[in-house]
Amino acid sequence: MRNKPSKILVEEACRTSRLVEKLRRNLPAAQFEVVETISDSPLRDPRRLEVVQFRGRFLKSCPGTRHYFCCGYQILHFGVQCSLNCTYCILQAYLNHPNLRIFGNQEDLFRELRQELATHRERLYRIGTGEFTDSLLVDPWTEFSRDLVPFFAKQPNAVLELKTKTDFIDNLRDLDHRGHTLAAWSLNAAPIRRREETAATTIKQRLAAAKKVAQWGYKLAFHFDPMIEYPGWREGYREVLDRLFSSVDTSRIVWISLGAFRFMPELKPIIQRRHPGSTVIYGEFIRGLDGKLRYFRDIRVELYAWMVDRIREVDAHICVYLCMEGEDIWQQVFGFSPQERGGLPAMLDKAVETRMGIAPR
Amino acid sequence: MNSIHEDLTINDLDWQDRTFALFALEPSAELRTSLQRHGILSPPWIWQKPNGSRVIVDGFKRLFWARREGLKTFECLIFPQDYDPARLMIERAAVKLSGAPLNTAEKSQLIARLTDHLSQQELLRLYLPRLGIPAKPGAIGKWVRLAASPQELLTAAACDDICERAALQLADWEGESQKSMVALLKQLRCSSSIQCEILDRVKEIALRDSIRKEQVLTDPAITDIILDETVNHREKTQLVRARLYRRRYPRVAAREERFVRDMNAAGLPSNVKILPPPSFEGATWQLQLYFQNPQQLMEMLQDLKHSVRTGQFAALIRP
Numbered sequence: 001m002r003n004k005p006s007k008i009l010v011e012e013a014c015r016t017s018r019l020v021e022k023l024r025r026n027l028p029a030a031q032f033e034v035v036e037t038i039s040d041s042p043l044r045d046p047r048r049l050e051v052v053q054f055r056g057r058f059l060k061s062c063p064g065t066r067h068y069f070c071c072g073y074q075i076l077h078f079g080v081q082c083s084l085n086c087t088y089c090i091l092q093a094y095l096n097h098p099n100l101r102i103f104g105n106q107e108d109l110f111r112e113l114r115q116e117l118a119t120h121r122e123r124l125y126r127i128g129t130g131e132f133t134d135s136l137l138v139d140p141w142t143e144f145s146r147d148l149v150p151f152f153a154k155q156p157n158a159v160l161e162l163k164t165k166t167d168f169i170d171n172l173r174d175l176d177h178r179g180h181t182l183a184a185w186s187l188n189a190a191p192i193r194r195r196e197e198t199a200a201t202t203i204k205q206r207l208a209a210a211k212k213v214a215q216w217g218y219k220l221a222f223h224f225d226p227m228i229e230y231p232g233w234r235e236g237y238r239e240v241l242d243r244l245f246s247s248v249d250t251s252r253i254v255w256i257s258l259g260a261f262r263f264m265p266e267l268k269p270i271i272q273r274r275h276p277g278s279t280v281i282y283g284e285f286i287r288g289l290d291g292k293l294r295y296f297r298d299i300r301v302e303l304y305a306w307m308v309d310r311i312r313e314v315d316a317h318i319c320v321y322l323c324m325e326g327e328d329i330w331q332q333v334f335g336f337s338p339q340e341r342g343g344l345p346a347m348l349d350k351a352v353e354t355r356m357g358i359a360p361r
Numbered sequence: 362m363n364s365i366h367e368d369l370t371i372n373d374l375d376w377q378d379r380t381f382a383l384f385a386l387e388p389s390a391e392l393r394t395s396l397q398r399h400g401i402l403s404p405p406w407i408w409q410k411p412n413g414s415r416v417i418v419d420g421f422k423r424l425f426w427a428r429r430e431g432l433k434t435f436e437c438l439i440f441p442q443d444y445d446p447a448r449l450m451i452e453r454a455a456v457k458l459s460g461a462p463l464n465t466a467e468k469s470q471l472i473a474r475l476t477d478h479l480s481q482q483e484l485l486r487l488y489l490p491r492l493g494i495p496a497k498p499g500a501i502g503k504w505v506r507l508a509a510s511p512q513e514l515l516t517a518a519a520c521d522d523i524c525e526r527a528a529l530q531l532a533d534w535e536g537e538s539q540k541s542m543v544a545l546l547k548q549l550r551c552s553s554s555i556q557c558e559i560l561d562r563v564k565e566i567a568l569r570d571s572i573r574k575e576q577v578l579t580d581p582a583i584t585d586i587i588l589d590e591t592v593n594h595r596e597k598t599q600l601v602r603a604r605l606y607r608r609r610y611p612r613v614a615a616r617e618e619r620f621v622r623d624m625n626a627a628g629l630p631s632n633v634k635i636l637p638p639p640s641f642e643g644a645t646w647q648l649q650l651y652f653q654n655p656q657q658l659m660e661m662l663q664d665l666k667h668s669v670r671t672g673q674f675a676a677l678i679r680p
Binding site for chain 2 (some may be wrong): 067234279282288289294297301327
């Protein structure tokens with residue numbers, strides 16, 4: 001199996017944790033080393049997996065900014081970094097801990113989650129694990145999903161979104177998810193997948209995995225993010241949409257998000273150094289209101305409007321939303337602003353209610 | 362030092378041996394005047410090599426002047442054949458560092474020479490700061506590559522026709538592209554920041570379009586600007602920048618041009634200005650009014666009420 005860790009570095013505080021026990025069982029050939037604390041180091045080793053004691057908040061709000069509409073998603077912070085090495089990835093800017101790091105004190109994570117969900121029963125929580133790492137990249141060995149999915153099955157006011165570029169879905173089979181988990185894939189045009197996501201699974205493999213989990217009763221979500229403008233982008237994205245809609249029944253899809261490539265200016269020299277062959281940073285980028293570089297607005301509108309039209313041809317009712325875009329772009333793409341529908345979080349809550357049948361009582 | 366002062370004849374020197382040579386321009390006006398008036402005041406350094414030949418270590422400009430002037434002998438400091446050439450190079454570096462500021466080409470060659478004798482750490486810690494170079498990892502490699510660059514680039518860098526940052530970047534450009542860019546920058550004689558902007562634009566266009574950099578530079582529009590004898594170097598610089606900007610950001614540039622056209626068509630008074638959001642991002646536009654008294658402001662606001670209701674104004678702020 002690709003991306004299999006072979007060196008496991010464990011902090012003393014996590015030595016006897018369930019997570020480490022599972023890693024020892026699932027990675028018998030790996031070399032384990034226990035240290036007092038794992039210090040930051042700039043040395044990148046894709047075979048290394050670090051297990052640390054996390055002392056911060058596990059549940060965080062999506063780091064949106066006031067300038068653009070945010071989905072109001074909550075991030076369950078169970079680890080950080082990714083070994084898929086996608087050229088455009090923001091995680092490359094985390095220079096001091098370049099290796100995959102998972103939090104060993106998962107009991108604390110579940111305690112915090114339980115408390116939070118019980119405190120606001122009137123509120124629907126859309127929680128995902130795919131912000132600071134890939135949700136399923138190390139799941140074959142950590143089996144984290146086998147704890148997380150059944151936990152969410154019992155929460156009346158929460159849904160879990162597992163977002164991935166892998167096809168590591170085996171742990172999801174036979175879990176009692178009760179429709180509270182969305183399996184989500186990041187998708188991109190095939191030429192972008194080949195050039196910029198070289199260590200991730202192919203689009204075909206991702207869609208095959210999506211088809212399988214849909215058969216296991218899971219709801220689905222797809223994220224075209226980052227969308228990249230390149231010569232022939234229409235054909236590329238049309239092809240992946242065609243493949244998507246011929247692979248899965250659209251009624252299983254709760255939402256599709258679109259997000260044009262955007263990045264912190266500091267990431268540009270990092271991409272130039274680490275991926276000199278990549279041209280993703282040479283589009284027509286301007287400085288956005290949040291300081292990030294993003295495609296000039298007309299390009300974003302063109303990308304989004306084209307995608308929305310194609311999606312609407314297949315299913316006029318799928319919730320399609322834009323990740324981190326402003327009023328003017330929404331108006332041009334959809335003809336309305338999320339504010340007219342109670343805000344973007346409310347639109348997504350509505351999609352959960354309509355397509356998953358889940359709403360807080 | 363175990364060196365001795367001695368008189369040598371000019372013809373005793375091995376003029377072909379460039380072991381200790383750094384890239385140098387012609388002597389400065391001050392040095393030329395001093396040499397003409399007083400001759401060689403500070404004795405050059407010569408190393409007697411184990412094979413018996415005598416090579417110049419320090420004092421190239423003075424000795425080349427002496428040879429041109431037809432001097433037969435000169436006083437020098439001779440280093441014996443058992444003298445460690447590495448030590449000699451380091452001592453030469455010490456002399457250079459305590460003298461007049463080095464130009465970019467000299468700095469690069471000094472660093473390149475010292476890499477043969479010193480560790481990277483020593484160079485980073487002891488020499489780069491004295492040369493005014495930030496001691497960052499990778500810095501030495503860049504300077505060594507510049508030192509090995511063709512004469513055109515080194516000369517342009519030494520004369521300050523090309524700034525240090527641009528010269529270091531250009532050292533990594535392939536032959537023809539480097540040559541074309543050196544020629545362009547020499548013509549434009551623009552500031553360091555503009556040189557770097559031009560370099561970045563050309564590089565990014567080439568990478569984006571999968572073409573060679575010299576293909577960007579031989580764009581007929583750029584060639585026409587360069588050959589145009591009716592504009593001076595400042596105007597040429599602005600025209601080249603505008604051309605590269607349009608090529609790098611075609612849709613942003615088109616939107617800006619459309620805005621200028623719409624602004625003219627809107628027929629707003631000259632003391633009213635509409636400013637679009639930066640890069641047309643977001644929906645917040647600005648209005649600037651220039652007035653001298655309340656009466657004038659009142660009249661302008663009345664006129665504006667009428668103007669903003671027109672189709673031209675709507676077109677102006679249309680996305």
